[in-house]
Amino acid sequence: MSESTITKRALAEGLKDLMKAKSFEKISVADIAESCGLNRQTFYYHFQDKFDLVNWIYYNELISLLADNLTYENWDIRICETLTIMKQNQPFYQTTLKSSENNGFQTYLFKVTRELLLDVVSRIAGENRIRPEHKTFLAEFYTFGIVGMIVQWAQKGMHESPQDLSQDLRTLVSESKQFAVARYFQENAEGEAASIT
Numbered sequence: 001m002s003e004s005t006i007t008k009r010a011l012a013e014g015l016k017d018l019m020k021a022k023s024f025e026k027i028s029v030a031d032i033a034e035s036c037g038l039n040r041q042t043f044y045y046h047f048q049d050k051f052d053l054v055n056w057i058y059y060n061e062l063i064s065l066l067a068d069n070l071t072y073e074n075w076d077i078r079i080c081e082t083l084t085i086m087k088q089n090q091p092f093y094q095t096t097l098k099s100s101e102n103n104g105f106q107t108y109l110f111k112v113t114r115e116l117l118l119d120v121v122s123r124i125a126g127e128n129r130i131r132p133e134h135k136t137f138l139a140e141f142y143t144f145g146i147v148g149m150i151v152q153w154a155q156k157g158m159h160e161s162p163q164d165l166s167q168d169l170r171t172l173v174s175e176s177k178q179f180a181v182a183r184y185f186q187e188n189a190e191g192e193a194a195s196i197t
Contacts, residue, residue, distance in 0.1 A: 008046050010036040012057045015050065016092045024050075024095045054096050058105040061085055066109070072116055076170035083150070083162030090158055097154045106151060114143040117173070142173060 014035035018027050029050055033043040047053045062082050070078055086093040097105070117139035121130075146169055153165055160168075 004046065007038070007042065008053075008056060011038070011043060011046065011053060012060075015053055015057070016089055019091045019095055055104045057092070058096075058108075061089075062105060063108050066112055070112060070116065072120055075113075075116055076166050079150070079169060080162050080166035083153070083158075083165055086154060087158050087162055094154050094158065097151055106147060109150065110143055110147045113146050114139050117142050120173075145172070 011032055014032050015027065018031055018035055022031075027050065029043050030040050032050065032053070033040050043053075047056065062085060065085070066078050066082055068078075118135060121135045121138050149165070149169060153160060
């Protein structure tokens, strides 16, 4: 591990430790640097501001985990691992996900979930003709639900276990995606039949 990475990890841990006793808004760059025995110049050598540090934490703890060989078959396992990390660092994730100034994680989670669900809808559709905009609609509908539930879970105190929440999300997607796509095909077929008669 490079010296730069070691320093960044120390600053990240310093911020997370401070957030156990102090709100994010009240923590200064000087506080973060001091908490791990560094000076402000060292902090600014690695990060632009504390929001940049938060984004680095999100990327290195969560996003890189999610992005690593993510598939439809393993996404619930990756979500469970992600939720577990979030719960282990609850004060940090709960507080930063409430901040309107930091939505990098939400944006990324939405993007990867949408891509996975677009693939799922395409696989279910198979040879049936479904317009691309309708595939996108179905994928985004479920994506908003999944991401929204994860963010709400974090903001409301992470009471449900990561295992239970990831299983609930898996069940929701598995059971409802087939219904939604089948229903869409049925309505499409009825609409085409009506236009022919």
